[in-house]
Amino acid sequence: MKVQAGELLQKINYPSDLKQLKEEDLKQLSQELRQYIIDIVSVNGGHFGASLGVVELTVALHYVLNTPYDQLVWDVGHQAYGHKILTGRRDVFDTNRLFGGISGFPKRSESEYDTFGVGHSSTSISAALGMAVASHYKGETDRQHVAVIGDGSMTAGLAFEALNHAGIENSNLLVILNDNNMAIDPNVGALKEYLTDISTSKHYNRFRDDIAKVLAKISEIGPDAYKLAQKFEKSIKGTLLKRSNFFEALKFRYFGPIDGHDVEHLARVLKDLRDIPGPKLLHCITVKGKGYSLAEKDQTKWHAPGLFDKITGEIKKTVYEKPQPPKYQDVFGHTIIELAEVNPKIMGITPAMPSGSSLNMMMKAMPNRAFDVGIAEQHAVTFSAGLATQGMLPFCNIYSSFMQRAYDQVIHDVAIQNLNVVFCLDRAGIAGADGATHHGAYDLAYMRCIPNMTVSAPMNEEELRNLMYTAQQDNMGPFVIRYPRGNGVMVDWQRPMKAIPVGKGRKVCDGEDVAILSIGTIGNEVVKALNELNAEGYSPAHYDMRFVKPIDEDLLHEVFGKFKKVITVEDGCIQGGMGSAVLEFMADNNYRAQVVRLGIPDTVVEHGEQPELWAECGYNAKSIAQQVRLIGLTRSMQTIAS
Incomplete structure (x- = not known):
């Protein structure tokens, strides 16, 4: 059902229409614009509180x-939803982020x-x-x-x-x-x-409007009055x-x-x-x-609440009959507390994302050991480096795309000095409806080229916990653990932790036709593809690499010693990522094989749900299965010919 805009808002297609209104009409237009945002976001989802907070400012600016x-x-x-609605996109605003x-x-x-x-x-x-x-x-x-x-x-x-x-x-x-x-x-x-x-x-606010009016109308007083008014203004402000x-x-x-x-x-x-x-x-x-009174009272919750009933404020959640796997961020939040209770050196750092990263759990349980440093990714990294020089073990939790803003600090302040800072990169891979600016597409590539760096990605919640346990051991140096937005795959995830040998992957299942090498949680799409392929008579092997640096060379010798067809799968950019590392190994060791790399292509990926974008980029379960069939078809034709 199409949402109907208010009486005035229906007439505003562009700011030129807005300028036809009288100044006293702006209040009603603001009310209608605010209601339109509530109507659309409640049924489509999106960011909520920020745009409601600037409705009047948006109207005034375009007026x-x-x-x-x-x-x-x-x-x-x-904060730009109102801006979009007033600038020609009112009638398509219901497609926002879809x-x-x-x-x-x-x-x-x-x-x-x-x-x-x-x-x-x-x-x-x-x-x-x-x-x-x-x-x-x-x-x-x-x-x-x-x-x-x-x-x-x-x-x-x-x-x-x-x-x-x-x-x-x-x-x-x-x-x-x-x-x-x-x-x-x-x-x-x-x-x-x-x-x-x-x-x-209070004293300053009493004078603020008068000062503004004097300065704005100063041209009417005379050419020499401007400097006098500036001095007056500074004097007032300095006094008050x-x-x-x-x-x-x-x-x-x-x-x-x-x-x-x-x-x-x-x-x-x-x-x-x-x-x-x-x-x-x-x-x-x-x-x-x-x-929207509920959003005013709990502004964190209503930053991006998802779908909700605009009348009651009830946030709509899917009701499941069975227990569901947790979000990866919550696995991080619970696990860092477990580790910190045993290891007094552990500290948590995040740049203005305590609820988004679930570090807020540690901030509540151990307030003197967890820090929100504000929107300051560069500072977060170098602050962590400073902690590490004094024997602390910082877990620096930053969204993958936000870590791009602190790249020099990662190299200059952490890696060159070989400091034991654990970088937990949340929202790695395709991030979803936030789109191109938020996809964590590049971290595998930009981290694996840095000396002293360990770069890892868990396939599930248990591996995430084990990698966190591994990273907090002594003398591990700079250590990256990347994991995606959203829920995991294990209900029974809170198991005893154990160390994983650094640089060692694992064979998920053996096979004969083709080897599929995956890194990170996208490996679960490989598992889905294999269930389908096995039923069709194909026999692919699956390897969970776990580390892109150092990469498991023993495992790769096994792969290239047995298979002439190899598929790599990663929820990251193809250029410079895990697939590139596999090709480098193959070239360095004089192996010959057909290698197909699946991952984020060399293009800007727009917004949509994660499964939609995996499909568009060609590395969801269906796409992986199709690649195996193509390679399998070649193999079958060769077998028939012989």
């Missing part, structure tokens, strides 16, 4: 700005209004500054450039680097700080406390705030904090700010999940 000529950059993109539908994030190839593709946080200020400098160079002095960034995203080093540069550029750049004290989980750190100080300073303003110190003009849910006031302030030159920052106080 005031001349988009897409004026360039609007959304940080991350969780296979073949529109992306859940801004995407340049999808719309001219999506000025910059964003899936990872903290990129907006750098991107908007680049756009602003380019416009200045081209003489487009009337063009506005706006970056909307959350206070959680502001904790990343990239955001600080961009602010530092932007402060010395005389460009039309407005940074809007969407301050809701939340990322996915509550924000942490000194910046959070600083912003709280500003937003709760106990600490000097951080953003002012970086040469930004600071305005706020203001109510991010007063759409008419937002529109007026944004109009005024257009006339003020140079880098500016508008501090807006918002509530994540605004307008």
Whole structure:
């Protein structure tokens, strides 16, 4: 059933339509836009609280700005659903994040209004500054450039680097700080406390609007008044705030904090700010999940709740008759506590993903041994390295695609010094509906080329526990364990742990026709394929490699000594991955065989459910079986000919 938009929203196909409304109509439009997001996300799923929190800001920005000529950059993109609906995608918003539908994030190839593709946080200020400098160079002095960034995203080093540069550029750049004290989980750190100080300073807030009005209308007073007003503003801010303003110190003009849910006031302030030159920052106080009471009360739970009843708020879960396997992240969360109870050196680190990685379990059980460092992957890695130099054993849990942001630190601070840091890479492989920015496609390739690094992937929950147990032994050096998003395959998973010999795989089953080498949980798709193939009379062997570095050379000698047909399967990029390692071994040892590599191709894989994307990439059970049949057909024809 198609969701019907509200009376005003039905008329808004593009921002040009929005500009035809009266300012007093913006409140009703905001209510209709918020309800439309609730209606769609409740039945289709997706990110929820972040977009509800910026409804009024979204409406005001497109009402005031001349988009897409004026360039609007959304940080991350969780907050951009309203933006998509107002920019030509209202009637296809029900395909959001679905296979073949529109992306859940801004995407340049999808719309001219999506000025910059964003899936990872903290990129907006750098991107908007680049756009602003380019416009200045081209003489487009009337063009506005706006970056909307959350206070959680502001904790990343990239955001600080961009602010530092932007402060010395005389460009039309407005940074809007969407301050809701939340990322996915509550924000942490000194910046959070600083912003709280500003937003709760009663004396400062009493003067904020008057200052903004004076500065915005300063051209009416006279040419010499601008410098006088600047001095007045700085004097007031310096007196009323106990600490000097951080953003002012970086040469930004600071305005706020203001109510991010007063759409008419937002529109007026944004109009005024257009006339003020140079880098500016508008501090807006918002509530994540605004307008849906349950989401306001439990903002972590309602970041991306899945399907739910919009009336009762009941989150819809599949009811199973039998016990189900756990999520891999929960296996990690329970296991690290078990290990830490025995090994006092173990510490847990995550960059702003305690609930997403399940490190929140350890943070609750052992608060002095588990750390959320904010959205700061580079810091997370080097902080872990520092812990390791003092004899601690850090388990640094970062999503695979987010680890890309800390690659230099992995090499420079961990691997070169051969420090015992355990990197637990969650969401490895195809990540699902979050799409291209979140697929963990590259970690096997980018980790296995680093000296001193051990790179592993479990096929199931028991192997994950055993690899974690192995990695916490003495003198293991840098150690990678990668595992996917979603549920495992074992109900009886919480078994006693044991060490796995580093660099040793295992034979899952013997065979005669072809050898299938898999690494990681995609090996379970191989098992499904073999069940089908065995019934047809085929006899493939299956090897679970477990390690891509060091790779099990004894096992590979066995494989190439027996088989002339080999298939490699990995939930990672084909270029440089496990299949490449197998080819390198074959060449180095002068073996000759036909090797077919299955995995993520050399292309950008879009969004969809994991099974849909495995099929599209050609390495689900059906595709694996088909490859064996093709090789088997060749073998049968050769047998007949002989």
